[in-house]
Amino acid sequence: MPPVTLASLFSDGWRRAGDDGPLLVTADGPGLSYGQAATGAQRYRRALRRLGVERGDRVAVQVEKSPDAVLVYLACLQLGAVYVPLNPGYTAGEVAHVVADAQPRVVIVDPGLPRPDGVTCRTLDTSGGGTLAADASAAERDEESPETPPQPQDPAVLLYTSGTTGRPKGAPLTQGNLGSNAETLRRAWGFGPGDCVAHALPIYHAHGLLVALNVSLVNGTPLFWFARFDPRGLVDTAGRWTVFMGVPTHYVRLLAEPGCSAERLAGVRLWVSGSAPLLAATHEEWQGRTGQRILERYGMTETVMLTSNPLEGERRPGSVGLPLEGVEVRLAPNAGPDGIGEIQVRGPNVFSGYWRRSDLQETTFAAGGWFRTGDLGSFDPDGYLRIVGRSKDLVISGGLNVYPKEVEAVLDSLPGVAESAVVGLADPDWGEAVAAAIVARPGEHLDPEVLREAARRQLAGYKVPRRIEVVNELPRNAMGKVEKATIRRMLDTGTVK
Numbered sequence: 001m002p003p004v005t006l007a008s009l010f011s012d013g014w015r016r017a018g019d020d021g022p023l024l025v026t027a028d029g030p031g032l033s034y035g036q037a038a039t040g041a042q043r044y045r046r047a048l049r050r051l052g053v054e055r056g057d058r059v060a061v062q063v064e065k066s067p068d069a070v071l072v073y074l075a076c077l078q079l080g081a082v083y084v085p086l087n088p089g090y091t092a093g094e095v096a097h098v099v100a101d102a103q104p105r106v107v108i109v110d111p112g113l114p115r116p117d118g119v120t121c122r123t124l125d126t127s128g129g130g131t132l133a134a135d136a137s138a139a140e141r142d143e144e145s146p147e148t149p150p151q152p153q154d155p156a157v158l159l160y161t162s163g164t165t166g167r168p169k170g171a172p173l174t175q176g177n178l179g180s181n182a183e184t185l186r187r188a189w190g191f192g193p194g195d196c197v198a199h200a201l202p203i204y205h206a207h208g209l210l211v212a213l214n215v216s217l218v219n220g221t222p223l224f225w226f227a228r229f230d231p232r233g234l235v236d237t238a239g240r241w242t243v244f245m246g247v248p249t250h251y252v253r254l255l256a257e258p259g260c261s262a263e264r265l266a267g268v269r270l271w272v273s274g275s276a277p278l279l280a281a282t283h284e285e286w287q288g289r290t291g292q293r294i295l296e297r298y299g300m301t302e303t304v305m306l307t308s309n310p311l312e313g314e315r316r317p318g319s320v321g322l323p324l325e326g327v328e329v330r331l332a333p334n335a336g337p338d339g340i341g342e343i344q345v346r347g348p349n350v351f352s353g354y355w356r357r358s359d360l361q362e363t364t365f366a367a368g369g370w371f372r373t374g375d376l377g378s379f380d381p382d383g384y385l386r387i388v389g390r391s392k393d394l395v396i397s398g399g400l401n402v403y404p405k406e407v408e409a410v411l412d413s414l415p416g417v418a419e420s421a422v423v424g425l426a427d428p429d430w431g432e433a434v435a436a437a438i439v440a441r442p443g444e445h446l447d448p449e450v451l452r453e454a455a456r457r458q459l460a461g462y463k464v465p466r467r468i469e470v471v472n473e474l475p476r477n478a479m480g481k482v483e484k485a486t487i488r489r490m491l492d493t494g495t496v497k
Contacts, residue, residue, distance in 0.1 A: 003152040005175035016220030044075035046139035055080030058104035062086035066126040085204040152176030170355030180348040181304040200226040239267030247480035276481040280317035344370040395424035416444035436465040
């Protein structure tokens with residue numbers, strides 16, 4: 001694919017939709033047309049210019065999900081500013097770290113959140129009110145100056161990683177990174193003129209912002225808008241939208257809805273899952289209940305999407321599918337005899353390095369420009385990729401490698417087990433001991449020793465958890481990914497819940 005920009009692809013999507021085409025739709029009816037969005041984004045662009053924002057400046061945004069939050073994102077892209085989304089749940093200290101690192105020209109916050117010190121701040125609420133709206137009104141008569149269209153190498157967004165290995169790092173993604181990935185996904189997932197995407201994800205995260213939102217805008221597709229995930233609302237409106245993108249927890253909760261049935265969901269053509277591993281049991285239960293198969297894919301903050309199960313063909317439980325068009329995926333040359341190695345990738349969607357962290361360049365990329373994902377995986381004989389876990393989560397017990405996902409798959413298959421998470425704990429004899437936190441299915445009572453004996457029948461002795469704790473739930477981040485560092489601390493300190 002020749003170099004493209006996200007801004008130019010958005011223009012193509014706008015032409016496909018037309019000014020009267022719906023952009024945001026709610027259960028109550030039309031919410032915002034493409035033409036209205038263009039006008040609204042222009043107002044916020046003028047407001048940002050009045051605040052001194054120029055091409056390349058960062059604009060940090062910590063607001064609740066709303067149509068106007070989308071318009072601010074579009075305004076930044078049009079202006080050539082770099083959009084920095086922040087989780088509204090961040091503490092003042094977490095926000096201060098990002099502000100000090102990104103050095104934004106402006107920070108836009110929800111009126112109910114504290115304003116960081118030492119930087120220009122504006123407010124924006126879910127109804128479009130706040131001081132940024134006042135700036136937009138004041139700027140209505142400002143003269144428009146000609147602007148150079150964004151180029152593929154221009155930065156478009158700066159996302160901060162989860163920080164599981166230290167303070168969060170900024171991952172800048174360019175117009176070319178985002179444009180190539182959005183267009184690739186649009187084609188890979190068969191988007192057409194009749195599609196409508198149910199958007200129930202947050203927009204401070206790559207999944208909701210750079211996948212669900214970008215792909216829809218590039219295609220000129222309406223978004224059926226949910227301010228937050230609402231399983232009953234999704235089931236009740238299924239058929240008014242054709243595509244759903246969610247995380248594994250969403251599918252578990254949808255399955256708990258009494259109305260979740262093949263008949264009710266027949267009008268939906270595509271169910272996509274990502275941001276965390278989807279249990280094979282959930283995949284199979286979904287197909288049994290609805291008659292449809294979930295499409296699981298794999299990506300990262302630094303790369304957006306890398307692989308996907310096919311739209312047509314086998315969607316394999318436990319696999320994240322095949323490399324996307326234009327994306328190269330390999331295992332590190334030192335992969336072990338078991339076929340498991342670090343996943344490395346390169347392509348037009350891959351970032352060029354962490355924000356202001358040139359010191360990390362040699363450890364971030366292998367020779368030849370291959371980005372080291374830190375994930376461990378293996379390939380099936382026909383090229384389907386399987387994620388085994390994070391390299392930092394690898395447990396080395398008595399000098400032998402234990403891959404947590406292998407142990408979790410066995411534990412999850414045992415009677416009464418809803419889900420599990422396996423970690424390594426420091427051990428004076430073995431270096432690390434395998435430990436597991438397990439959630440029981442409703443109404444089940446689990447005996448750790450019984451579970452250990454059952455696991456021993458399927459696993460080599462060194463892989464069997466030496467310690468099993470039954471917990472009420474596994475700690476997760478906002479996107480449903482299990483936080484293993486938190487589990488490790490819980491087990492280390494005995495603060496199991």
